[in-house]
Amino acid sequence: MIMFELMDDTWTLGLSVAALVVMLGLYRSISAHRDKRNKLYPPMAPTGFWQTINAMAGDDNPWFLLRTSLRMGVQVFRLPVQFLGGPLFAVVGDAKLARIILNDKETNKPIAMYRSFDYLTNGAQSLFSNNGPFWHVRRKGVAPAFSSNHVQRMNAVAVAKCDKWIEERLKPLIDEGKSFDVGDEMIDLLLTAICETAFEYTISPMEVKMFKHELEIALREFLFRTHFQPWRKVLGRLLPAHRRARLAAERIQGLGFRIIEAYKKLENPTQGTIINLIMCNQAYKNDAERTADIAILLVAGHDTTAYTLAWTLKELAQNPIKQAELRRSIREDDLQAPHQLETVRSTIREGIRLHPVSGAGSARLTGKDFVTKDGKLIPAGSITIMSYMIMLRDPSVFGKDYDQFNPSRWEKATPEMNQAFLPFSAGRQNCVGQPLANAELHCILPRIISQFELTVDEPGHCECFLTIKPVNTMLRAKPCAQS
Numbered sequence: 329m330i331m332f333e334l335m336d337d338t339w340t341l342g343l344s345v346a347a348l349v350v351m352l353g354l355y356r357s358i359s360a361h362r363d364k365r366n367k368l369y370p371p372m373a374p375t376g377f378w379q380t381i382n383a384m385a386g387d388d389n390p391w392f393l394l395r396t397s398l399r400m401g402v403q404v405f406r407l408p409v410q411f412l413g414g415p416l417f418a419v420v421g422d423a424k425l426a427r428i429i430l431n432d433k434e435t436n437k438p439i440a441m442y443r444s445f446d447y448l449t450n451g452a453q454s455l456f457s458n459n460g461p462f463w464h465v466r467r468k469g470v471a472p473a474f475s476s477n478h479v480q481r482m483n484a485v486a487v488a489k490c491d492k493w494i495e496e497r498l499k500p501l502i503d504e505g506k507s508f509d510v511g512d513e514m515i516d517l518l519l520t521a522i523c524e525t526a527f528e529y530t531i532s533p534m535e536v537k538m539f540k541h542e543l544e545i546a547l548r549e550f551l552f553r554t555h556f557q558p559w560r561k562v563l564g565r566l567l568p569a570h571r572r573a574r575l576a577a578e579r580i581q582g583l584g585f586r587i588i589e590a591y592k593k594l595e596n597p598t599q600g601t602i603i604n605l606i607m608c609n610q611a612y613k614n615d616a617e618r619t620a621d622i623a624i625l626l627v628a629g630h631d632t633t634a635y636t637l638a639w640t641l642k643e644l645a646q647n648p649i650k651q652a653e654l655r656r657s658i659r660e661d662d663l664q665a666p667h668q669l670e671t672v673r674s675t676i677r678e679g680i681r682l683h684p685v686s687g688a689g690s691a692r693l694t695g696k697d698f699v700t701k702d703g704k705l706i707p708a709g710s711i712t713i714m715s716y717m718i719m720l721r722d723p724s725v726f727g728k729d730y731d732q733f734n735p736s737r738w739e740k741a742t743p744e745m746n747q748a749f750l751p752f753s754a755g756r757q758n759c760v761g762q763p764l765a766n767a768e769l770h771c772i773l774p775r776i777i778s779q780f781e782l783t784v785d786e787p788g789h790c791e792c793f794l795t796i797k798p799v800n801t802m803l804r805a806k807p808c809a810q811s
């Protein structure tokens with residue numbers, strides 16, 4: 329009896345020890361595997377799953393990525409949002425690697441992420457939300473509208489609109505002793521200009537108001553809420569906010585249809601405008617498909633440039649010395665070709681650097697393996713987010729004063745600074761409107777600064793949905809002595 333009890337104890341002890349050994353072995357092999365995995369891939373951001381999702385789905389998005397990069401002291405890192413067997417999510421703030429990824433022929437947009445834009449265009453697919461032949465035929469179709477002669481024509485109209493804005497809007501506000509909302513005013517100016525130049529459409533003040541209002545409703549619902557809460561795609565119609573956003577998308581599309589109808593009534597449409605190229609392109613099955621690209625070009629073509637101008641004007645208003653230096657450097661004659669002035673070019677570059685309006689970055693699905701400069705692997709099939717905010721505020725490239733507005737830093741730009749300057753993206757899906765944006769920025773900014781001294785009345789705040797916007801930023805203008 330005692331013998332059996334002893335044997336039983338020995339068995340139990342033996343089994344317990346064996347189980348412990350197996351568990352220890354398993355634990356060691358799992359941790360070794362995890363260590364190996366962690367060493368193989370870029371470091372993981374020290375943020376939780378929900379914290380990351382919340383930050384990525386809100387106004388804080390570009391700042392969250394920048395803070396995480398500065399905190400970790402790296403420009404490439406993973407986000408802890410990878411599900412079992414799902415793609416790895418990497419943030420790329422290293423400009424050299426970002427350029428390689430963006431230029432890679434096997435790498436494309438992760439279409440599932442860009443498809444949210446189709447809600448904005450009321451269900452019709454646009455060139456922005458596509459890859460492959462669908463995208464190619466549309467992109468090739470509109471690209472000639474950005475050739476230098478068309479950009480000159482479009483820019484001349486934007487400049488004339490700016491002069492009109494100064495006479496009819498800014499000067500009366502000055503006479504009444506009032507300040508102006510710089511973000512809002514620049515949006516009105518650029519939206520009216522793009523409608524006229526690209527679409528041969530005179531947009532009414534009521535339509536401008538409607539478009540801005542509806543666009544905000546649609547962007548907030550579709551690009552954030554619906555995008556990060558996919559169940560809204562199925563059950564959204566039960567939610568008043570989602571239904572309202574669908575109505576907003578219909579109204580935006582309605583403007584697209586009105587633009588098409590107005591074009592059809594033109595006796596002598598200008599050849600080579602965006603609307604002319606879209607209407608003549610037989611790749612579109614019907615006008616509803618055309619409204620998608622009209623809406624995308626309308627949105628991309630006004631708020632990016634408008635907010636870049638607004639941010640740069642705000643920086644100058646906050647920096648009276650730099651503002652005065654810029655003004656002194658602009659002579660009357662220079663306004664004919666302001667892009668040739670080093671000071672104007674540096675100021676625009678610095679404005680874009682500190683406030684890359686596409687701050688949330690460009691997403692790509694890697695078509696092959698990429699290796700970071702530290703030898704970490706970004707495997708094929710990963711989602712990479714090229715963060716322009718991280719690249720343009722990289723202390724190792726721009727120095728300790730990376731968050732200060734200092735246009736003169738561009739007078740002695742290092743190759744690394746030029747490499748980091750990637751606000752219009754790169755590769756075949758880069759910004760098609762870059763020549764127009766550059767022309768407008770280089771002409772409108774010196775026109776305002778050469779005539780008015782700007783100060784900040786209310787700094788306002790920053791919001792980020794699609795673009796980074798200065799909201800309720802009130803500037804005060806005073807005519808300069810020489811004007």
Ligand code: HEM
Nearest residue numbers: 456628629632633636686690751752753757759760761765
């Ligand atoms: C300061 C002004 C601008 C900035 C910073 C800017 C930035 C960008 C960036 C970063 C992209 C790539 C997005 C991605 O990869 O997900 C892009 C794409 C695009 N931009 Fe711009 N943009 C500006 C002005 C304009 C203008 C004036 C237009 C048209 C009139 C325009 C039309 C487009 C279009 C259609 C695309 C999509 C191109 C494609 O997918 O093939 N943009 N822009």
